[in-house]
Amino acid sequence: MPQFWIETVWLVPCYSLLGALLTIPWSPGILRRTGPRPAGYINLLMTFFSFIHSAIALSKIWGQPAQQISLPWLQVANLDLTLPLELSALSIGAMALVTGLNFSAQLYAVGYMEMDWGWARFFGFLAFFEAGMCALVLCNSLFFSFMILEILTLGTYVLVGLWFSQSLVVSGARDAFLTKRVGDLLLLMGLLALLPLAGTWNFTELAQWAESNPQLPTGTATLLGLALIAGPMGKCAQFPLHLWLDEAMEGPLPSTILRNSVVVATGAWVLIKLEPVLALSPAVLTTAIAIGAVSAVGGTLIAIAQIDVKRALSYSVSAYMGLVFIAVGTQQDEAALLLVLIHALAMALLVMSTGTIVWSNITQDLTLLGGLWSRRPISGIAYIAGTLALIGFPPLGGFWALLKLLDGLWDTNPLLVVVVLLVNTLTAFSLTREFGLIFGGKPKPMTVRAPEVLWPMVIPMTLALGVVLHLPLILLNLDLLPDWAALNKDAALVLTWSSILGLSLGAVVYLSPLIQKPIKLPVQALQQLLAADFYTPQIYRSTIVLGVATLSRIADWVDRFIVDGFINAVGWVSIFGGESLKYGNSGQSQSYLLTIVVGMSILGLVLAWSILPG
Numbered sequence: 001m002p003q004f005w006i007e008t009v010w011l012v013p014c015y016s017l018l019g020a021l022l023t024i025p026w027s028p029g030i031l032r033r034t035g036p037r038p039a040g041y042i043n044l045l046m047t048f049f050s051f052i053h054s055a056i057a058l059s060k061i062w063g064q065p066a067q068q069i070s071l072p073w074l075q076v077a078n079l080d081l082t083l084p085l086e087l088s089a090l091s092i093g094a095m096a097l098v099t100g101l102n103f104s105a106q107l108y109a110v111g112y113m114e115m116d117w118g119w120a121r122f123f124g125f126l127a128f129f130e131a132g133m134c135a136l137v138l139c140n141s142l143f144f145s146f147m148i149l150e151i152l153t154l155g156t157y158v159l160v161g162l163w164f165s166q167s168l169v170v171s172g173a174r175d176a177f178l179t180k181r182v183g184d185l186l187l188l189m190g191l192l193a194l195l196p197l198a199g200t201w202n203f204t205e206l207a208q209w210a211e212s213n214p215q216l217p218t219g220t221a222t223l224l225g226l227a228l229i230a231g232p233m234g235k236c237a238q239f240p241l242h243l244w245l246d247e248a249m250e251g252p253l254p255s256t257i258l259r260n261s262v263v264v265a266t267g268a269w270v271l272i273k274l275e276p277v278l279a280l281s282p283a284v285l286t287t288a289i290a291i292g293a294v295s296a297v298g299g300t301l302i303a304i305a306q307i308d309v310k311r312a313l314s315y316s317v318s319a320y321m322g323l324v325f326i327a328v329g330t331q332q333d334e335a336a337l338l339l340v341l342i343h344a345l346a347m348a349l350l351v352m353s354t355g356t357i358v359w360s361n362i363t364q365d366l367t368l369l370g371g372l373w374s375r376r377p378i379s380g381i382a383y384i385a386g387t388l389a390l391i392g393f394p395p396l397g398g399f400w401a402l403l404k405l406l407d408g409l410w411d412t413n414p415l416l417v418v419v420v421l422l423v424n425t426l427t428a429f430s431l432t433r434e435f436g437l438i439f440g441g442k443p444k445p446m447t448v449r450a451p452e453v454l455w456p457m458v459i460p461m462t463l464a465l466g467v468v469l470h471l472p473l474i475l476l477n478l479d480l481l482p483d484w485a486a487l488n489k490d491a492a493l494v495l496t497w498s499s500i501l502g503l504s505l506g507a508v509v510y511l512s513p514l515i516q517k518p519i520k521l522p523v524q525a526l527q528q529l530l531a532a533d534f535y536t537p538q539i540y541r542s543t544i545v546l547g548v549a550t551l552s553r554i555a556d557w558v559d560r561f562i563v564d565g566f567i568n569a570v571g572w573v574s575i576f577g578g579e580s581l582k583y584g585n586s587g588q589s590q591s592y593l594l595t596i597v598v599g600m601s602i603l604g605l606v607l608a609w610s611i612l613p614g
Contacts (some may be wrong), residue, residue, distance in 0.1 A: 006067065009057040009092055010085055010138060012050045012099065016131035019046030023124035039120035040110060043127045047103045050130070054096035062089050062478075068140070068204075084202055086140040090337070094137040094269070097341070098262050101348055102130040104460035108352060109254035111456035112359055118162050122252060125162070129155040129258060136266055142191050143201040145270055146184075149235065152266060153180045156244075156259070160251035172250035179244035183234025190227030194277070197224070203273045210276035218281070225284030228274050229291075235267025236321035237314075238295040243536060245318060249310040253355045256310060260317045261348040265340045268324045272336050275328050285329045292325025293419050300426035304433060305527065307366045309354050312434055317347060319423055320390070326416060327405050335405040338480075342389065342397040345468050349386035350431075352461040353379045356453045357438055361446050366434065371443030375450045378458060380439045382465045387431040389468045391502070392424050392495040397471045399495065404482045406491040421494060425502040432506025440511045 019042055026039040061067075066088035074081040106126055113119055132152045139145050154177075161173030195201060197216065198209045216224075232238075237245035248259060271278075271288075278284045299319030306312040320343045327336035356379045357372065358364050373380050385396075392402040402424060409416045443450075452458075467474075475481045509515055520527065 003060075005053065005057045005060050006087055006092075007069070009053065009087060009095070010069070010071070012053050012095060013131040013134040013138075015046045015050045015053070016043075016102075016127045016134065019043040020124045020127035020131065022046075023120050023127070026120035027124055036120035040106070040123040043123040044103070044106050044110070046127065047099060047106055047130060050134070051096065051099040051103050054092060054099050054134075057087075058089065058092045058096050061087065061092055064089070066091075081143070083144050084140040085138045086204070087138070091137045095134045097344060098130060098133045098137065101261055101344065102126060102258060104348065104352075104464060105254050105257040108257060108355070108457050108460045109252070111454035112254050112355060113252060114454065116252075122159075122162055122255070125155060125159045126255065126258070129159065129255075129263070133262060133266060137269060140203050141201045142194070142203065142206065142270075142274070145273075146187060146191055146231070149187075149231065149266065149270070150184065152263065153177060153184065156180070156248065156263070159255045159259075160248045162252055162255075163250075166250070169250045172247040175247040176244035179241055179247075180234045183230040183232070183241050186227045187231025190224055190230070193224055193227065198277075206274070207276040210280055214280070216280060218283075221281040222283045225278045225281045226287060228278060229271065229284065229288055232267035232271035232274075233291060236264050236271070236324070237318040238291050238322060238325060239298060239318075240536065242295060242299070242318045245314045246311055249308070249314055253310065253351070253358060257348050257351045257355070260313060260351055261344040264317055264321055265344060268321060268328075268336065268340050271325070271328050272333050275331060275333055278328070279331060285331070287329075288325050289329035289416065292322040292329060293416070294322070295319065295325065296322030296423040297419065297426070300423055300430055303430045304426065308364050309358065309366055309369075309434060309438070310351075310364055312366070312430065313347070313350060313354065316390075316427060316430060317343075319427060320347075323402075323405065323420065323423065326420070327408075330408060330413065330416070332405060332408045335401065335408060338401040338404060342401045342471070345464065345471060346386045346389040346398060349382055349461065349464045349468050350390070352457070352464060353383040353386060354434075354438070356457055356461065357450075359457070360450050360453055363446050366437040368444060368446045369438045370441040370447055371439075372447050372450055373439040375443075375447070376439070376452070378462070379453075380435075382461050383435055383439070385465050385468050387428070387435065389471070390431065391428045391499045393428075393499045393503075394492070394496055395472050397468070397475070399492075399499075400472065400475070400481050403487060403492050403495055406495060407482070407488045410488050410491050417491075421498045424495065425498045428499050428502025429506040432503050433510045436506065436510025441513070 022042050023039040026036045066086055069085050069087065071083040071085065073083050106123060109122065109126070113122060116122065129152065132148050132155060136145060136148045136152070139148060157173050157177040160176050161169055163169045164173075191201065194206075197214070197220075198206055200206060200209070234241040234244070245259070245264065249256065251259075278288065296319045299315045299317075299322060303312045303315035303319065306315065320339070324336050324339050324343075327333070327339060357369065357376065360376075361369060361372075363369065388398070389396040390398045392399045402420065406417060406420055409420065472481065509519060
């Protein structure tokens with residue numbers, strides 16, 4: 001019986017797909033008498049089945065070696081495309097995390113989107129997303145992982161664009177889709193170049209091939225690695241492919257719970273799987289570290305200057321994923337996986353907490369909020385727990401994840417130690433700033449009346465709060481926490497003080513009534529630089545967008561006046577010639593004969609002239 005749950009765990013994505021398919025009768029309004037509600041409840045039920053199946057399978061496979069199964073898909077000529085699945089505690093545990101968070105997001109959406117006209121489509125899209133992420137964590141092939149990532153990109157587009165009657169939503173969905181295309185195109189080039197070199201796309205076999213030290217030219221290994229990290233860069237919203245996550249905040253907030261927690265982690269999952277291949281080139285690992293450091297520091301600085309609560313959290317997501325890139329670049333896969341797990345749960349809790357504020361106060365502007373601690377204590381406690389769990393504050397999860405990362409960097413990369421501590425301090429300051437602007441101070445016109453939210457929103461937030469607070473104990477019982485005796489105590493002390501420093505500075509500035517808000521920096525240009533995302537959108541518009549637009553106008557001109565002009569000229573000549581022949585026909589055979597004789601005579605003279613001696 002235990003083996004049954006393990007061998008059938010590949011059915012978990014099928015539950016979600018079935019739920020998405022069953023949504024169809026309500027999505028276009030074929031069934032109207034019941035309203036769209038049954039579509040949501042069906043998907044909730046299917047996601048619950050997915051979570052239960054994943055949890056049981058995880059308990060059965062825990063402590064056992066990974067199992068490999070294959071599902072044949074296409075076999076033609078010399079091409080054999082078989083879908084390999086890896087059934088391990090890691091992959092099934094990741095699937096349990098995805099299904100659990102999706103169930104929470106769907107239950108949260110029952111309350112948040114109570115009156116929304118796109119209810120059925122939204123739940124169908126969430127189920128579609130869940131199926132893709134579950135299939136990704138089970139998939140043991142780079143080729144099929146790429147295909148699934150493309151499906152998830154499509155899911156991002158339709159989820160962000162749910163409210164397609166709003167112009168900002170349409171542009172946000174478009175920008176998110178197109179920005180990811182850049183990284184995906186390079187990733188496709190990388191996986192196509194990898195097959196002739198390694199002879200496989202299987203992650204396990206790729207790791208074995210990389211460990212055998214293949215004699216690749218330095219340039220080949222570098223270009224291959226850079227192409228392979230481009231896809232995860234886009235998925236994890238790393239600089240300079242980070243703008244899509246900010247634009248995606250135009251979508252419904254319940255989908256943000258998934259997007260900010262596990263959707264961005266899909267790129268990190270593939271990146272960690274590819275780490276042995278990336279290690280073939282030290283330049284690629286250095287590039288990954290540089291990308292992560294820039295994204296981590298830049299993301300936290302930009303988050304501090306945002307006044308939209310959802311966008312402030314989105315830049316914190318990019319920053320945390322930057323730490324994952326640093327972990328992979330320094331070949332600390334266990335630290336990277338622990339960072340992904342801690343971030344997913346803590347960020348989901350933060351989004352749920354702020355979502356209740358947005359829902360009841362009908363604004364996302366931090367400058368219009370304040371004084372909500374006495375009115376919304378549950379949301380406030382959830383926000384505090386999410387903040388402390390995300391940063392290096394003992395004994396919560398973020399402390400252990402960041403400490404493991406620092407422990408691997410302490411003796412070898414002191415500069416990266418400074419980067420991680422700086423990011424931790426800035427993140428603590430940024431999240432405390434948001435807490436102060438939302439819950440601190442006196443009530444404002446938008447927060448004078450702030451009713452409690454519906455129970456479908458409070459229950460998943462409270463459950464997530466409990467999981468976040470008890471996560472260290474859960475990981476300790478599963479022997480997944482780093483060994484305290486073997487860890488660097490100096491790193492633990494410095495990490496703790498960096499968290500206290502960030503929290504204290506944020507509290508002094510944003511919880512003290514003595515300092516006037518909003519805060520204005522002495523250098524206005526610096527404040528504008530951070531608020532405008534280092535002018536990255538303007539740089540995009542003046543370089544990439546302008547270049548594409550210019551090429552498009554040139555192509556349009558060539559098509560209009562050269563290609564179409566030539567075709568139109570041929571057409572006009574044909575028409576003119578036909579009309580001329582029409583009016584030149586007399587109907588008399590002797591006239592036609594005379595014309596032929598004259599033409600042949602002229603032709604004969606021309607030929608004779610050319611052959612006569614000069």
